[in-house]
Amino acid sequence: MEQVSTICAISTPPGRGGIAVARVSGPRAIDIVQKIWHGKPLTQAATHTAHLGTIDGADGEPLDTALSTIFHAPASFTGENVVEISVHGSTYIQQQLLRSLIKAGCVMAEPGEFTRRAFINRRLDLAEAEAVADMIAASSKAAHSLAIAQVKGRFSAHIDKLRDSLIEMASLLELELDFSEEDVTFADRSHLRALATDILATVNRLAATFASGQAVRDGIPVAIVGRPNAGKSSLLNALLQYDRAIVSDIPGTTRDTVEDTLDINGHTIRLIDTAGLRNTDDPIENLGIQRALGRVTDARITVLLTTQEEVTEGLTEELAVQIREHQSCDSSLIIALNKADTIPLDTIPALLTRLPQADATLAISAKKGVNIDTLTQQIIDLATAGLPDDESLIVTNARHHTALTTASSALTALLAGLPQSEAPLQSEAFGETALTTDLLAEHLREAIQALSTITGSITTDTLLSTIFSKFCIGK
Ligand SMILES: Nc1nc2c(ncn2[C@@H]2O[C@H](COP(=O)(O)OP(=O)(O)OP(=O)(O)O)[C@@H](O)[C@H]2O)c(=O)[nH]1
Numbered sequence: 001m002e003q004v005s006t007i008c009a010i011s012t013p014p015g016r017g018g019i020a021v022a023r024v025s026g027p028r029a030i031d032i033v034q035k036i037w038h039g040k041p042l043t044q045a046a047t048h049t050a051h052l053g054t055i056d057g058a059d060g061e062p063l064d065t066a067l068s069t070i071f072h073a074p075a076s077f078t079g080e081n082v083v084e085i086s087v088h089g090s091t092y093i094q095q096q097l098l099r100s101l102i103k104a105g106c107v108m109a110e111p112g113e114f115t116r117r118a119f120i121n122r123r124l125d126l127a128e129a130e131a132v133a134d135m136i137a138a139s140s141k142a143a144h145s146l147a148i149a150q151v152k153g154r155f156s157a158h159i160d161k162l163r164d165s166l167i168e169m170a171s172l173l174e175l176e177l178d179f180s181e182e183d184v185t186f187a188d189r190s191h192l193r194a195l196a197t198d199i200l201a202t203v204n205r206l207a208a209t210f211a212s213g214q215a216v217r218d219g220i221p222v223a224i225v226g227r228p229n230a231g232k233s234s235l236l237n238a239l240l241q242y243d244r245a246i247v248s249d250i251p252g253t254t255r256d257t258v259e260d261t262l263d264i265n266g267h268t269i270r271l272i273d274t275a276g277l278r279n280t281d282d283p284i285e286n287l288g289i290q291r292a293l294g295r296v297t298d299a300r301i302t303v304l305l306t307t308q309e310e311v312t313e314g315l316t317e318e319l320a321v322q323i324r325e326h327q328s329c330d331s332s333l334i335i336a337l338n339k340a341d342t343i344p345l346d347t348i349p350a351l352l353t354r355l356p357q358a359d360a361t362l363a364i365s366a367k368k369g370v371n372i373d374t375l376t377q378q379i380i381d382l383a384t385a386g387l388p389d390d391e392s393l394i395v396t397n398a399r400h401h402t403a404l405t406t407a408s409s410a411l412t413a414l415l416a417g418l419p420q421s422e423a424p425l426q427s428e429a430f431g432e433t434a435l436t437t438d439l440l441a442e443h444l445r446e447a448i449q450a451l452s453t454i455t456g457s458i459t460t461d462t463l464l465s466t467i468f469s470k471f472c473i474g475k
């Protein structure tokens, strides 16, 4: 049998810090650390205990005071023997500690190797392991809370439940295949149909959370568009509360897109200010306009900024049509009537009713900072609309989304092939669209296979390498 190596890496971020932690994992983890340790013998220490001692550098001289925390297999993150060594966080100490560990018998860990070992030793399934990466990367409260829900394995539990129902269906069909000679039907057609419809609905519901889920994880992309001088850059600055973009009364001030992020109530919003939309012969401005429309396609939310003059001249309607042509189907449109500070208050309601159809409309003043809070609330509400309260039911990972889409197509094909009538599956009696039991079973296998790749009950080495290589070393 191939000997499993003992790996080591610094698990804290690169650079100087108050404390740095080296992680050592593998069958010989405790023995190796003991070789360079002065203090109470670690080899005799109980699991989940911490010990203060001195650790040697690669030259055999004492390097630093260290705290070693011992975890015995299998009750550790990786499922192997693990020692976590905390030392003072100078880069010199970190380097020396690693060299010392390697000299004593460790090998350097590959990126993601600790989590990979946790997966191999069944401490985590694939979806949970990926959630660990998300949790490390999370930069907002919302993204962190999403990742936590998935690390806890509740998402995996949903997927496994779906897969189990499919396996139950498959076994009914297999039974029928076995007895097909005798023209017996074990698999009650209406039961199969109900089960498949139910599972398909759940799969589709999960898949539908992806766009919003991704926006919550990575930040909600919000494109601010409108005609030149509508006040787009002023709105960007008002939202960010500092002068990020140049504001001037010269139309066509913003040429390229200007981006920045904003944290509101734990949500990251990625704001994109764009060049004003108009017909122009200026080639540079035109490039900017094309870029603006491209950002509309990528955005979850587009804020169309307009003014009283544009509304009265019918320009807003024209813009709204142009924007909808570029929006993706699951994104939203907010139309904001800007420069409300220059409009008599009592005429605003009438102007608002003249705005084109949108997911939300409101009057604001970017310059005076009026109604900006309402706008941000609308952005967050629209971006998270339709997301289930249970965060473990939200798909944030593109690989999971692809798997769910594959399962959905397979189930749709299966349903299309299930006879409506009560005729036996193998009989000639049902309509032309109905599939034979083997073909139905084939679609079912495809759906099961797709769902299994999410939690990793079926994986290939290539898939694993791709997933874990995205981790950083020491994780
Ligand atoms: N009174 C008033 N003026 C505003 C408001 N918002 C913007 N402005 C003014 O409108 C002018 C244009 O503002 P910008 O923010 O540069 O407009 P823009 O849409 O970014 O323009 P381009 O970059 O040229 O497309 C500036 O003089 C702003 O001060 C507002 O709410 N009220």
Ligand SMILES: [Mg+2]
Residues within 6 Å of the ligand: 232, 233, 234, 245, 246, 247, 253, 254, 273, 274
């Ligand atoms: Mg501008």
